[in-house]
Amino acid sequence: MIEIGSFIKLQRTKREMTQGQLAKGIVSLSYLSKIENKKTEASSEIIQLLCTRLGIQLKDGFDANIQKKCKEWYNMLFEVNDKEEIISTYKELQAVMDENLTDSLLMFEIHKIRYYLIIGKYNEALTKISDLNEMSGSFDNLHQYYWYKFRGNYNSANGDFEQAIILYKSAEERLNQIEVEEKEIADLQYIISITHSKLRNTLESIEYAEKALDIYMKEYYFMRCAQCHIVLGISYRRIKMYDKAIKNYNLARHLGELNKDKQVIQLTNLNLGYLHSARGGSKEAIHNYLEVVNDLEVDLNARLTSLTALIKEYYTINNVEKTKQMIEKGFELFEQININNNDTYRIHYYVLKTYNYAINKSNSKFENLVINELIPYLKEHKDYANLVVYANMLGNHFEELSKYKDSVKYYKLANITYDELVNL
Template identity: 60%
Template sequence: MEIGSYIKLHRIKQEMTQAELAEGIVSFAYLSKIENGKTEASPEVISLLCTRLGIQLDNEKDITIKNKCQEWYSQLFEVNDKDEIERGYNELEALMEDTHSESMVMFEIHKIRYFLILGQYEAALTQINSLADLSSTFDSLHQFYWYKFKGNYNSQVGEFNQAMRMYKLAEEKLNHLELAESEIADLQYTISVTHSKLRNTLDSIEYANKALDVFQRNYNFLRCAQCHILLGISYRRLMMYEKAIKNYNLALHLGKLNNNRQLIQLTNQNLGNLYSTKGEAKQAIQYFGKIVDDDKVILVERLAAIACLIREYYNVEQYDKAKGIIEKGLSLMKDLDDIEPFRLLYYMIYTYHFALGDDHEKFENLVINEFIPYLKKHKDYANLVTYAELMGQHYERLYRYKDATKFYKQANLAYEQFTNI
């Protein structure tokens, strides 16, 4: 990392203005040139600036930092224990606090990924904003991760079109870099996921197969399983159910070989979705039910299974069972610090909660004023069909046929949009 960029980064982190740092050492304008790499300052000036910032130049310590950074980055790349990742982060923060390191910028960029892994979305956004001014000084490798992790953030908050734009910018950087094929495959997998979210089914299949080819060569069976799940989702959407089930079963087999409960239950969730799509509620309920009481599964997966299970019980008119599952969902959501990443599941569970509680006012207000606008904003036409139709049925039962017709039309329009994706 250029010393000027390093000084700028530390100055920003310490919330110090250029005038405050430059006072008595150099002019404000000269410091600006140093920070932006437009001039090469003397060692004496650099030393004075670093002293004011409370940092030192230590090549031997920098080698240690570089090695520890590589170890920590690999922990973020694969699935690892969060406590271990936090320990690595805290150690690196302490090491870099007062030492100039070539790894500083890359570490700061990887913090975005770190905060996302911990579910700290506001911290991730703050980190993105804090690096924005510095991004013009990034080299191609920095830019690759900068775009990739910004895409990760956009994806986490449901901005999939923006996420795709970032991933494509990262992909363009591959022409100027020599990265390990596993890194490239990870980006290809991520692009496949985003295409899947955007319902670009054929593109999702293309990128999933590219990633799968690499993961198979590297005997990375967990990542292979993730690709098989993506392929299963794509083939389900194309109504190629046999191919979908074959890929899900491959994922399930690999999940069991690795004793990976998250992967097993993710596959069960998708098998439940497949049988729900086919209208085979009994089998869908069986798969969703395997996940609901598994407290080892991450919260978002449990809530997704709960929401789907409620829908299945509601559709087959097993209302008492639906109410029982709703209570589990409400109990789990009670302790959420940030509802935003769970917004869709929150709306799904509360929609049925109000519907089955005959609380017409709350049901109508939630679905009409919040849920349906949310689905339209995110272009989630599949769910829009379901919940616009649910409103139509609601008004039909109340003999409000004009209102019912309005929502049935919305459902039909959403279905047309969905089938045209």
């Protein structure tokens, strides 16, 4: 149960009331501050008066209807299907929570972190984390589990995978002290696997993906099985166990086809493209990338990711005409996006402009973009794999211009970054 002082503070700030406005005629300002900061226990009469001013009804104990509605909403957040329904249900629940003090309130507040991330309101998620941090000391083990997990989600969404894995491991430590469904355990294992994959901790990624896969297979949760197979495919590709990688990709694609899930099918094609490219199979890689690029049912980010991979492939094999065609197609897709307000697509935009300048021999524009924008962006986001690619590209560019001092500088950056990547 949420502490009454923390609850009052939460509701007061939500209503944008000052302590003075809430306390006036009921208690002194200093006494309200002590109540909110859990430094004193107020009488039930004072609590009732404060809650009345806030427009809240005090309810004792367990409310089955509210808990049932909350659980339905939590499941929506887990599945992430219909965002409109998620938002609509949230508004209904928020109206109830604003008028009642119930046992479900604290868990609802913690799940708001996940909710804000799903609807893309990262600043609101951070504000909610900050608000809840003050009362986190009173969380029980179940509250702590979701508190750590959703904060991990926030850090992962912002690219801080090192901090995310610390938080996910803290959530994992709570599993022995709480009772949750098997699918919840598998979900945590899956996101730990994904995070290890982002950090290129390949063996750890395999370990957690296999744990999650075991549960999803028992639960007949085939879409998550497919996602685990994709993670395993990526991991085996990185350690050059290509046959195992292809086997996992094919299993993922088969499950995607059974469920008519285009996102899974095309994510598999994208990763098969990466695999064939790594093995020098440009023809096969191009085929897989085109499957994704030409599928209008796949989300824009997936299509752009495949398109930039396709541009790199055509450029590598010196197919100038096709490189130019794909760059033009990329800029057409970007007409749907306001790049200034959406960092999700910024890397793709940089890549398009980089290859556009390179293929058209716009040397000064190429150098300015890669040196002053792309490389700093990759460093900031710790995107070491792409940093190696574009530092090498820049080194090769300067070498062709006989600017050997600059060439050595960027080849050295590529080598140092590669060493960091290997040691991650």
